[in-house]
Amino acid sequence: MSIATCRVDTMDEQDKFALLTQVIEEYERKPSNLIQVLHYAQSIFGFVGADVQRVIAQKMDLPLAKITGVLTFYSFFSTAPRGRHIISVCLGTACFIRGGQPILDHLKEILGIDVGETTEDQRFSLEIRRCIGACGMGPSLIIDEQVFKRLNVSGIEQILDEFE
Amino acid sequence: MIRLTINNKAIEVPEGTSILEAAKANSILIPNLCYLEDVQKIGSCRICVVEVKGMPNLQASCVTNVKEGMVVHTNSQRVRKARRVIYELILSDHPTDCLICERNQACELQTLGEILQVGETRFSGERSKIIVDDSSLAVVRDHDKCILCRRCVTTCNEIQGVRILDMIHRGFASTISTGLELPLGETSCTNCGQCVNVCPVGALKEKDATEMVWEALQDPERTVIVQTAPAVRVALGEEFGLEPGSNVTGKMAASLWDLGFDHVFDTNFAADLTIIEEGTELLQRLITNLYLDGVITEEQVKKTGIEPLTEKVALPMITSCSPGWIKYAEHYFPDQLEHISTCKSPHMMLGALIKSHFAEISGIDPDKMFVVSIMPCTAKKFEANREELRNDGRKNVDAVLTTRELAKMIKDAGIDFLNLQDRDFENPLGISTGAADIFGVTGGVMEAALRTVYEIVTGRELPFEGLHVGPMMGLDRIKSATVTIENPTEAFSFLDGAEVGIASTSGLAGAATLLAEIKEGKSPYTFIEIMGCPGGCISGGGQPRMTSEETRIKRMKGIYTEDESKTLRKSHENPFITKIYEEFLEKPLGHKSHELLHTHYIKRKKY
Amino acid sequence: MNSNRGEDMYQTGIESVRSKKDLETIQAEFIQYGKKFPWRALVCSGASCMSSNCQGVKDALESALEKYELQSAVDVVVTGCMGACSTGPTLIIEPEDVFYCGLQPKDMDELVRIHFLEKTICREKTFFNLNTGEYIPYLKDVPFFKGQEKIVLQNCGRIDFRSVEEYIANDGYLALHKALTQMSRNQVIQEISDAKLRGRGGGGFPTGLKWKLASKNESDDKYVICNANEGDPGAFMDRSLLEGDPHGIIEGMAIGGYAIGANRGVVYVKAEYSKAIERTEEAIRRAREINLLGESIFGTDFSFDIEIRIGAGAFICGEETALIASVEGERGEPKLKPPYPSDAGLFNKPTVINNVETIGNVAVIILKGAAWYSAFGTEESTGTKVFALAGNINNSGLVEVPMGTSLREILFDMGGGIPEGKKFKAALPGGPCGGCVTEEHLDVPMDFESLPELGATTGSGELICMDEETCMVICATIGSGELICMDEETCMVDVARYFMEIAQEESCGKCIPCRVGTRRMLEILERIAKGQGKEGDIELLVELGNVIKDSAFCGLGQTAPNPVLSTIELFRDEYEEHIHDHCCRAGICPDLSGGPCENVESGAKPSDKEL
Numbered sequence A: 001m002s003i004a005t006c007r008v009d010t011m012d013e014q015d016k017f018a019l020l021t022q023v024i025e026e027y028e029r030k031p032s033n034l035i036q037v038l039h040y041a042q043s044i045f046g047f048v049g050a051d052v053q054r055v056i057a058q059k060m061d062l063p064l065a066k067i068t069g070v071l072t073f074y075s076f077f078s079t080a081p082r083g084r085h086i087i088s089v090c091l092g093t094a095c096f097i098r099g100g101q102p103i104l105d106h107l108k109e110i111l112g113i114d115v116g117e118t119t120e121d122q123r124f125s126l127e128i129r130r131c132i133g134a135c136g137m138g139p140s141l142i143i144d145e146q147v148f149k150r151l152n153v154s155g156i157e158q159i160l161d162e163f164e
Numbered sequence B: 001m002i003r004l005t006i007n008n009k010a011i012e013v014p015e016g017t018s019i020l021e022a023a024k025a026n027s028i029l030i031p032n033l034c035y036l037e038d039v040q041k042i043g044s045c046r047i048c049v050v051e052v053k054g055m056p057n058l059q060a061s062c063v064t065n066v067k068e069g070m071v072v073h074t075n076s077q078r079v080r081k082a083r084r085v086i087y088e089l090i091l092s093d094h095p096t097d098c099l100i101c102e103r104n105q106a107c108e109l110q111t112l113g114e115i116l117q118v119g120e121t122r123f124s125g126e127r128s129k130i131i132v133d134d135s136s137l138a139v140v141r142d143h144d145k146c147i148l149c150r151r152c153v154t155t156c157n158e159i160q161g162v163r164i165l166d167m168i169h170r171g172f173a174s175t176i177s178t179g180l181e182l183p184l185g186e187t188s189c190t191n192c193g194q195c196v197n198v199c200p201v202g203a204l205k206e207k208d209a210t211e212m213v214w215e216a217l218q219d220p221e222r223t224v225i226v227q228t229a230p231a232v233r234v235a236l237g238e239e240f241g242l243e244p245g246s247n248v249t250g251k252m253a254a255s256l257w258d259l260g261f262d263h264v265f266d267t268n269f270a271a272d273l274t275i276i277e278e279g280t281e282l283l284q285r286l287i288t289n290l291y292l293d294g295v296i297t298e299e300q301v302k303k304t305g306i307e308p309l310t311e312k313v314a315l316p317m318i319t320s321c322s323p324g325w326i327k328y329a330e331h332y333f334p335d336q337l338e339h340i341s342t343c344k345s346p347h348m349m350l351g352a353l354i355k356s357h358f359a360e361i362s363g364i365d366p367d368k369m370f371v372v373s374i375m376p377c378t379a380k381k382f383e384a385n386r387e388e389l390r391n392d393g394r395k396n397v398d399a400v401l402t403t404r405e406l407a408k409m410i411k412d413a414g415i416d417f418l419n420l421q422d423r424d425f426e427n428p429l430g431i432s433t434g435a436a437d438i439f440g441v442t443g444g445v446m447e448a449a450l451r452t453v454y455e456i457v458t459g460r461e462l463p464f465e466g467l468h469v470g471p472m473m474g475l476d477r478i479k480s481a482t483v484t485i486e487n488p489t490e491a492f493s494f495l496d497g498a499e500v501g502i503a504s505t506s507g508l509a510g511a512a513t514l515l516a517e518i519k520e521g522k523s524p525y526t527f528i529e530i531m532g533c534p535g536g537c538i539s540g541g542g543q544p545r546m547t548s549e550e551t552r553i554k555r556m557k558g559i560y561t562e563d564e565s566k567t568l569r570k571s572h573e574n575p576f577i578t579k580i581y582e583e584f585l586e587k588p589l590g591h592k593s594h595e596l597l598h599t600h601y602i603k604r605k606k607y
Numbered sequence C: 001m002n003s004n005r006g007e008d009m010y011q012t013g014i015e016s017v018r019s020k021k022d023l024e025t026i027q028a029e030f031i032q033y034g035k036k037f038p039w040r041a042l043v044c045s046g047a048s049c050m051s052s053n054c055q056g057v058k059d060a061l062e063s064a065l066e067k068y069e070l071q072s073a074v075d076v077v078v079t080g081c082m083g084a085c086s087t088g089p090t091l092i093i094e095p096e097d098v099f100y101c102g103l104q105p106k107d108m109d110e111l112v113r114i115h116f117l118e119k120t121i122c123r124e125k126t127f128f129n130l131n132t133g134e135y136i137p138y139l140k141d142v143p144f145f146k147g148q149e150k151i152v153l154q155n156c157g158r159i160d161f162r163s164v165e166e167y168i169a170n171d172g173y174l175a176l177h178k179a180l181t182q183m184s185r186n187q188v189i190q191e192i193s194d195a196k197l198r199g200r201g202g203g204g205f206p207t208g209l210k211w212k213l214a215s216k217n218e219s220d221d222k223y224v225i226c227n228a229n230e231g232d233p234g235a236f237m238d239r240s241l242l243e244g245d246p247h248g249i250i251e252g253m254a255i256g257g258y259a260i261g262a263n264r265g266v267v268y269v270k271a272e273y274s275k276a277i278e279r280t281e282e283a284i285r286r287a288r289e290i291n292l293l294g295e296s297i298f299g300t301d302f303s304f305d306i307e308i309r310i311g312a313g314a315f316i317c318g319e320e321t322a323l324i325a326s327v328e329g330e331r332g333e334p335k336l337k338p339p340y341p342s343d344a345g346l347f348n349k350p351t352v353i354n355n356v357e358t359i360g361n362v363a364v365i366i367l368k369g370a371a372w373y374s375a376f377g378t379e380e381s382t383g384t385k386v387f388a389l390a391g392n393i394n395n396s397g398l399v400e401v402p403m404g405t406s407l408r409e410i411l412f413d414m415g416g417g418i419p420e421g422k423k424f425k426a427a428l429p430g431g432p433c434g435g436c437v438t439e440e441h442l443d444v445p446m447d448f449e450s451l452p453e454l455g456a457t458t459g460s461g462e463l464i465c466m467d468e469e470t471c472m473v474i475c476a477t478i479g480s481g482e483l484i485c486m487d488e489e490t491c492m493v494d495v496a497r498y499f500m501e502i503a504q505e506e507s508c509g510k511c512i513p514c515r516v517g518t519r520r521m522l523e524i525l526e527r528i529a530k531g532q533g534k535e536g537d538i539e540l541l542v543e544l545g546n547v548i549k550d551s552a553f554c555g556l557g558q559t560a561p562n563p564v565l566s567t568i569e570l571f572r573d574e575y576e577e578h579i580h581d582h583c584c585r586a587g588i589c590p591d592l593s594g595g596p597c598e599n600v601e602s603g604a605k606p607s608d609k610e611l
């Protein structure tokens, strides 16, 4: 499929919906492919909003309630736009034991948001992950794709400064 | 057969029986909550847990089937303790509003508390999300009280096939909601109220109309007129402790007089009228197409006395008296709407007649009239608000009360229902035939229509034993048959030997199947009856709660008994119907009929 | 990581592998190719090392090689995780098997010069033993690797995960060939049964029996599902295995497919595992290309193909019926058993679901035989187990040890003990489902039998039941392999709260005991941690916890209270200090006074303290 190669961020809404329709076609409108379609929808639009849910329901001939029900079950999906940068604090057991919780608490405080929320200026969204694969060097967090390890509370602000 | 012991009692039950059912059949009751006979077994509430020897954990008896040699204990200390803790957990996420809750004294959760001897909880903490949604004109969601048993979800999805409700979010944040969590009134909910009927608690209820009716009754300026649907009379008694199916027509009429209604009419009268209009419409559709296809000549048409239309019309024709079904069709089959008869539903016809003909003869100002319908149905609450169901700017019906709401009013008014002397409806709009009674049950409208149409066409009585169209009776989802016309009258001679395919279904899942056939052009039928609720209005969304299969059968029997007890059992034999055509309506499908008794439908969006 | 050997990466000319001979040809070709290079430099590209910039290290290594004109002497290979993650980025140089670690790009010039030109060992870049203060250059001498037995992980960290040729050169796909051409379906199942392979996904269910049940069902369609949802919050065994040796999983699944009569496989991977998804996808593509997947494999009438399904963030989707629901596009809610997946699983067809690591054992058992395999481990728990070692421990990472190895060996010998000389407090061998193990039980062998014997102290892990006739229950606390070590500065109330938070966050919401019960337990724990605990809270937790365990619908709820019940049993005094003295001796709970909680030790009453 051409998805991987196409530049989603330069597309307008109409093209995005056309692409979504194409994805649904490629998945043969099979109900069992719903979650895979939702993954694509999220990568095309950044989140799966009301319009997108309606289109998926219509094109896949599934009840709208089912789309919402499946979508909201899985924590990976978001129904609202997220910030420009996504901060995922690792709270896997290893990072937790090594002090991940204070890192998270500190971030909540300086950003003024709770887990699952986005700052008003759309700069950051805050999320929790349960292990990002760097357990030996916890506590760790990821911003977008970048991993930060062996963190301590005092260094957090400095890290955030790198992200506009 | 499987042998096992429950509480040291040796019992024998067929294979495939659940422990819960096996216990019940042997006089051992296991408390339960999410289980609903014939509807769902999902094992989610865990109230019904029991101890099964050899199993490390307690087992949910509603979903665990019996096995040879099983040893079950349903009331050990371990089980009792677990049940109580689970019940306490439910309470910890539930308001303690019983005294002001509409389900007070009629609530499964409350009853359970009595059984388990738990009235309060040791747990407290955050409550799950509170959703109160009264956007719908028929159904109110008060999800503060929802215990997430999912009966409504299963009913809406599997029994009705409307698929409006589902579980949304997960874990503690789970709620029952609609797509996009839209207010119910903005969805393609059909208002059938089947979800309301199965809800064990006060989380789903009809939109209250009692206050509005009380107010009207107290208003000296207004003439308050009431009418009652066929299916109410075989169910209302249940609210007062009578067996399902007990006929309380006389007591119901008496209670309505006692409540202070100025006129007490019967929707059944309009049911007879519907048969005349709808039967004629069916013949008109048949004749129109035959004529336009050149199968019959103008001469032949003339002899029937029915005026053909100028354009071809859709067949099969489908009945239109169920507003749950109508709204479903508008959302899900907007391109098939021309198949639906244009007849208004009976209570709307009667409302229109009350505010025109009756106003004329009684001299009451129709603007001062307040027409109340007592219905087994929540969908009729929405229907009564439809713009297209007004004449001269006036609503045909001003308020719709469900059977349950009427019972509440009777109790509230202090009327000792069970000891009332029977009374009658008023004339002329209160007299009906047996054909009208059977409108309340699946297959009934079809049968009533055939009793009349067959006689018009052949001059003879419908050739079925006891006038009952056997294949249209019963609770099967889809029923079908072929009626062969033999020896018609001279006027209808062109129909000799014609085989007319008929079908009836109740519950919207069946409607979807029949409509899909029509959509694909493969429907073998000429006439189809569709009722929105499984079993028809006897199990409408406004009927006394917990409509099990057993209750349905009893109510159905009640309806047929009522029909059989009448001397007049065919709509066209109702002398007051003949009279109203002579004095007011002129003729079926005539100008006045069109204005007052017929309607049109609206294409709506899905979801 | 997209280019290592670049254009030179060896790729066979064989378009379709049809026979053993084809496999042998590829093997020979690859060995021939390898001979061109005196050295192989294995650069770890596991998740942890990637987060420590192993890409930069590799680039620097290649530029240095270029600078010293050594490109044709050293074959640079990117591999999966080598295990010693906390020391990453790591590098192994073959044939000497020197283990370099903690590398940075700037080190590479010197390293290349010393190792390949001067042909001596660059000592400062080798493993430093904190306990002895010595550098240990050779992998075999590094304590972390000593005592390990790599069966499942044999290729992980040793071969290029992208090269099917290299996998074949290491006897890859020979087992599949053997199964398809020399063994009947029943013989394959028998071999797995004889090897006494048991599920590594937490339940310990006998894999051979599971396969047999599915194979007996007649059906046109059957499925093999590889469960890579790996939900335990500190586990990374399955991820590392998929990332480091995807062909091993493909081969294992194909053998499973043959054994039960399935033509289709599904790998259900956690969405967060993007590298694992990418690498598995690529491996599937390549296997298809040379007909190791697809129609009539090895010219037999067996066809098999694999599809990847990406999860979307739900721990519960590791539970098999929930996983199936998720693959079918539904909410991942567990369903009733029976019917068991082996009778009616995915799309109602007979289905076998196995954990990644379980599948990772299959090929080697078929190739080397049950007798060889069952020589590892103990009588009833054969083979090895991979643990993800983390927490307050010096060497964290992946270890693979024979079943029956003691916790003490794992934590103190391989793990190198607790950092900064602190005292060991407890280990959690079963992740969020299990309980704690304290000092006195450190010598317990890690296997399927011994841990449950600890009974209440270890909780009961996951329950699995499948057998048409009787409901068979296996309690196994060995869990999935997440092994967390905690030192004296850990607050057990806080740990219990942490696990309850996860359980309640991941509860699917279907049943009341779990949906509401875990929430109430969490709230009580939160209260206690805030110093607002009440008399009777501990008893309430125990009562509630036991009811949830006893009555919840699925394994998640049935095990969720374990960490709480276990910590109450072992560390009740800590709970009491929180409640009565408003004191947290670990100094973790921010609203309480830090330890040591002297009042208790001196026998003072809470009221004295308030005065």
Ligand SMILES: Cc1cc2nc3c(=O)[nH]c(=O)nc-3n(C[C@H](O)[C@H](O)[C@H](O)COP(=O)(O)O)c2cc1C
Binding pocket: C198, C199, C200, C201, C202, C203, C204, C205, C207, C227, C228, C229, C230, C231, C232, C315, C316, C317, C318, C319, C320, C321, C353, C354, C355, C356, C358, C359, C462, C464, C554, C555, C556
């Ligand atoms: C809540 C819950 C989560 C689970 N998560 C996983 C998981 O992430 N990975 C896994 O392999 N098995 C998991 N399991 C176990 C599976 O249900 C299943 O037993 C296992 O995949 C079978 O494979 P095995 O026999 O090879 O161990 C989980 C079970 C439960 C109850």
Ligand code: SF4
Binding pocket: B094, B095, B096, B097, B098, B099, B101, B102, B103, B104, B105, B107, B108, B109, B110, B145, B201, B202, B203
């Ligand atoms: S739903 Fe039942 S338990 Fe709840 S408040 Fe109403 S009557 Fe009471």
Ligand code: SF4
Binding pocket: none
């Ligand atoms: S039961 Fe008790 S509280 Fe309720 S009304 Fe009667 S006296 Fe009052």
Ligand code: SF4
Binding pocket: B139, B155, B156, B160, B162, B163, B164, B165, B188, B189, B190, B191, B192, B193, B194, B195, B196
């Ligand atoms: S009223 Fe009928 S259609 Fe509407 S939600 Fe309830 S069951 Fe579904």
Ligand code: SF4
Binding pocket: B145, B146, B147, B148, B149, B150, B151, B152, B153, B176, B195, B198, B199, B200, B201, B203, B204
């Ligand atoms: S609304 Fe009623 S029927 Fe529906 S889940 Fe809640 S309690 Fe059950």
Ligand code: SF4
Binding pocket: B192, B321, B322, B323, B324, B325, B376, B377, B378, B379, B380, B531, B532, B533, B536, B537, B538, B539, B540, B541, B542
């Ligand atoms: S079947 Fe009767 S109760 Fe049900 S929606 Fe139709 S009219 Fe209303």
Ligand code: SF4
Binding pocket: B055, B056, B057, C337, C463, C464, C465, C466, C471, C472, C473
């Ligand atoms: S062992 Fe227990 S939990 Fe497992 S399937 Fe059997 S009854 Fe269910």
Ligand code: SF4
Binding pocket: C316, C334, C506, C507, C508, C509, C510, C511, C512, C514, C515, C552, C553, C554, C555, C556, C557, C558
């Ligand atoms: S125990 Fe928890 S996860 Fe399992 S079914 Fe119940 S609510 Fe869902």
Ligand code: SF4
Binding pocket: C490, C491, C492, C493, C494, C573, C574, C575, C576, C577, C578, C583, C584, C585, C586, C587, C588, C589, C595, C597
């Ligand atoms: S002092 Fe309190 S918080 Fe700290 S370890 Fe002890 S009991 Fe836990």
Ligand code: FES
Binding pocket: A090, A091, A092, A093, A094, A095, A096, A130, A131, A132, A133, A134, A135, A136, A138, A140, C233, C234
């Ligand atoms: S627990 Fe944080 S990286 Fe594994």
Ligand code: FES
Binding pocket: B031, B032, B033, B034, B035, B042, B043, B044, B045, B046, B047, B048, B049, B060, B061, B062, B063
């Ligand atoms: S009635 Fe059996 S679990 Fe709810």
Ligand code: FES
Binding pocket: C044, C045, C046, C047, C048, C049, C050, C080, C081, C082, C083, C084, C085, C086, C088, C089, C090, C397, C398
């Ligand atoms: S990721 Fe490199 S050693 Fe584990």
